[in-house]
Amino acid sequence: MEKLVSIIVPLYNVEKDLMRCVDSILAQTYPHLEILLIDDGSTDSSGRLIDQLTDPRVRQVHQPNSGQAGARNKGLDLATGDYIIMVDSDDWIRADLVEMCLHTAEETGADLVLFTSYNVNQAGEKQYVNRNSGHLLTDAGSVPWNKFYAAKLLSDIRFPLGYWYEDLGMIPAVVLRAENPVKLNEALYFYQTDRIDSQSNLxxxxxxxxxxxxxxxxxxxxxxxxxxxxxxxxxxxxxxxxxxxxxxxxxxxxxxxxxxxxxxxxxxxxxxxxxxxxxxxxxxxxxxxxxxxxxxxxxxxxxxxxxxxxxxxxxxxxxxxxxxxxx
Incomplete structure (x- = not known):
């Protein structure tokens, strides 16, 4: 039986970039996906955009605004996959991300596959991010989106609510928990660096x-x-x-x-x-x-x-x- 991979996408007022993200997920070369789009109380057209999707793999969830941590936690509560990845709604992923990570996990027995990314600015210029060893806390990064998780790693841990940098409060503990982390040097994720409302820019x-x-x-x-x-x-x-x-x-x-x-x-x-x-x-x-x-x-x-x-x-x-x- 094919492994199911859950993809969690929290979204809030991202109508400009949302479909680029969603299209990159729908275009994955590995098809057996559960795509959880968590609309965290958007006031723009983001919620309507996801409601128009008819792909049976997509599950649309609308909830009152609770912040990115609350949206991700909702996704984790609902996910039923053997593996989980998280994608920010204004970023996008390479078409073979899931296929490559799943193959690596199944071949090596990895419970955590780490990959790298490109930083992309508004001009479309790319900058490769080197992760060094990949599995040390300072190399792996505190972000949730450059990782492919065995679901068991996330079964009883959630993002802390009500803080900035909620990723930092959770992800390093997950990395420490992994018994067999494996690193890929491939840049499989495209991170938009200069979004106006990003915490990293405020x-x-x-x-x-x-x-x-x-x-x-x-x-x-x-x-x-x-x-x-x-x-x-x-x-x-x-x-x-x-x-x-x-x-x-x-x-x-x-x-x-x-x-x-x-x-x-x-x-x-x-x-x-x-x-x-x-x-x-x-x-x-x-x-x-x-x-x-x-x-x-x-x-x-x-x-x-x-x-x-x-x-x-x-x-x-x-x-x-x-x-x-x-x-």
């Missing part, structure tokens, strides 16, 4: 510091699932990547209010000191080569309170690079 005061309770949630879930012991360094490095490097060098640098920047940097420093007192000597590097060195220097300057020096080392060059590359 700075609303210091709400991005919700990475802290999400990282704490990873710890509690890892302990609940009995995968914390033996993975302490992985979790410490997860804190390093998401709270120290990404928050300081991608979020805090965009705050225009100098006092808010100081307060946010203080919270990062105090959290790391409380959770991992020896974090400055744990050997973690974000990236490689000169970039990794510059990141390390900039982080130390920012967290020591030398904000202008940090900007000279990192923010100004980073902005120039972003303008030049489009990413």
């Amino acid at each position: 700075v609303q005061d210091t709400k991005f510091l919700e990475v802290i309770p999400m990282l704490e949630h990873v710890v509690s879930e890892a302990k609940r699932l009995s995968v914390y012991n033996g993975n302490e360094q992985e979790i410490e490095w997860l804190y390093m990547e998401h709270l120290v490097y990404r928050t300081v060098l991608r979020k805090i640098i965009d705050l225009k209010d100098h006092q808010l920047r100081k307060q946010a940097l203080l919270e990062v420093r105090e959290t790391m000191q409380k959770t991992f007192p020896k974090w400055k000597r744990n050997g973690y590097m974000s990236g490689s080569g000169l970039t990794a060195c510059l990141k390390k220097i900039a982080v130390r300057l920012y967290l020591a309170g030398f904000i202008r020096l940090g900007d000279l080392v990192w923010k100004i060059p980073f902005e120039k690079r972003r303008q030049q590359t489009g990413f």
Whole structure:
């Protein structure tokens, strides 16, 4: 009997990009699919668009707005497949994603297949994302969409509600739970990087510091699932990547209010000191080569309170690079 693969797509007000996503799923070379389109209270035409679909593999679900976490959780509650993937509604996937991942899982006995992706900007330019080892927490990524899951991995775990970065609160625990993760170097997913309303493109005061309770949630879930012991360094490095490097060098640098920047940097420093007192000597590097060195220097300057020096080392060059590359 053919394996059933459930594809969960949460959607909210994405009428412009929605059908590109759905069409890429309907065009999969592996046909035995359960496609769960979860309309999370859209106020545009998104709900009407999915209701027009007649493919029997598609199940349309409409619910009051509960956020992306609530929509994904609904999909997980309804999924009946042997395997599960998640696709964001403004992204799209390669036609052989399911076929390639399913073949890999069945051939190797993998309970988690990780693949890589392309970042795509509004100009249509693509940037390949290298995942290195693929299975370490900082390589695998905290996003749910670059992974092909055996359903059992997700049977009793859900996204935390009411937070930004809910992916970060759950996905690393799932990765730690996997007994046989396998990585593919193929870029099977196309991630739209410069969507206007993306959390990755918005700075609303210091709400991005919700990475802290999400990282704490990873710890509690890892302990609940009995995968914390033996993975302490992985979790410490997860804190390093998401709270120290990404928050300081991608979020805090965009705050225009100098006092808010100081307060946010203080919270990062105090959290790391409380959770991992020896974090400055744990050997973690974000990236490689000169970039990794510059990141390390900039982080130390920012967290020591030398904000202008940090900007000279990192923010100004980073902005120039972003303008030049489009990413």
